Amino acid sequence: MAVYIILAIIAYTIGSINFSVIISKKVAGFDVRKKGSGNAGSTNVLRAVGKKAAIITLLCDVLKGVVPALIAILVGNIMKEGVDRALLVQISSVAVVIGHTFPIFFQFRGGKGVATSLGIALVTNWKLGLICLVFALTIMALTRIVSLGSISAAVLYPVLTLFIHDNYIVQGQYFVFGIIMAVIIVFNHRSNLKRILAGNENRLSFKK
Numbered sequence: 595m596a597v598y599i600i601l602a603i604i605a606y607t608i609g610s611i612n613f614s615v616i617i618s619k620k621v622a623g624f625d626v627r628k629k630g631s632g633n634a635g636s637t638n639v640l641r642a643v644g645k646k647a648a649i650i651t652l653l654c655d656v657l658k659g660v661v662p663a664l665i666a667i668l669v670g671n672i673m674k675e676g677v678d679r680a681l682l683v684q685i686s687s688v689a690v691v692i693g694h695t696f697p698i699f700f701q702f703r704g705g706k707g708v709a710t711s712l713g714i715a716l717v718t719n720w721k722l723g724l725i726c727l728v729f730a731l732t733i734m735a736l737t738r739i740v741s742l743g744s745i746s747a748a749v750l751y752p753v754l755t756l757f758i759h760d761n762y763i764v765q766g767q768y769f770v771f772g773i774i775m776a777v778i779i780v781f782n783h784r785s786n787l788k789r790i791l792a793g794n795e796n797r798l799s800f801k802k
Contacts, residue, residue, distance in 0.1 A: 597677060598685050601669060605662035605686040609693020609710065612700045613654035614639050621647045627703060631796065635705035637740045652709050658694065659713025662686040667764060680766020687714045687771070691778055706782035708744040711775055715751065718768070721761045722754050738797040741786035748779035 614634045618626035622643045627634050629642035636655060640648035666686040670679030691707040691714070716723035726747040734743035752772025762768070780787070789795040 597669065597673065598682065601662070601666055601682060601686045602689040604665065605689035606693035607698070608658060608662050609690035609695075610697035610699045610704075611658065612694070612697045612704055613658070614651045614705060615700055617647050617651050617654075618643050633705060634700070634703065636709055637798075655694070655705070655709035656713035656716075659687070659690060659710035659715075660717045662690040663714055663717045663763075670764065678766070679764045680762075680768070683718060683764050684766075684768070684771040687718070688774055688778070690714070691775065695778070695782055706744070707779060708748075711748070711779060714775075717763060719758065719762045722751070722758050725754060725758075726751055734798070739790065739795050740798060741783050741795060742790060745780055745783050745787070748776045752776055 612634050614626050614636065618624060618629075618639055624642075626639050626642050630638045631641075632638070636648045636652040639651045663683050663686060666682040667679070670677055670682045691710055693704075694707045694710045695704045696702040697704040712723065712727060715726055729750055730743035730747035732743075733746045734740055737743070752769055752775075755768040755772045786795060
């Protein structure tokens with residue numbers, strides 16, 4: 595039990611490193627949470643700071659999801675006996691997204707966990723992660739609504755776990771884990787959902 599708790603704490607701490615705030619302060623001299631939508635994520639960095647800062651933020655947030663999962667895999671391989679390796683990965687993954695959403699280092703005001711969840715999806719099962727990524731990008735391209743693509747991919751993820759049983763870096767049951775991750779992402783986008791239903795959600799302009 596101790597190893598699960600320790601890895602959860604490590605993952606939460608990693609998740610609490612908010613790159614959007616760090617990068618926006620370094621590049622533009624302000625906290626991105628005080629601009630635009632107020633969200634500490636790469637989309638708001640794109641609107642408030644610029645493309646380069648947004649790309650760096652996106653990559654850092656994706657890697658933030660990859661690292662705790664890899665640490666969990668490493669610990670599971672070392673311990674071998676007495677631990678559920680898939681559960682180690684899943685607990686670490688949930689913890690890092692919670693840390694990203696409620697970062698202890700940044701007044702518990704973080705991002706929505708989409709890029710970090712993408713990193714988790716890609717490292718745990720590259721095939722499943724790529725399907726979700728392509729699906730999200732397709733929705734975004736058709737609607738120009740980033741949040742809709744993110745929500746749609748999050749809902750698709752647990753459904754895919756019912757049909758895709760290969761290519762997992764650690765074999766195990768991922769449906770419940772997928773449901774938990776989807777609930778977190780959808781919950782974090784509850785204000786976006788209200789705006790989508792009202793027809794006034796922000797849209798990206800591909801001409802800029």
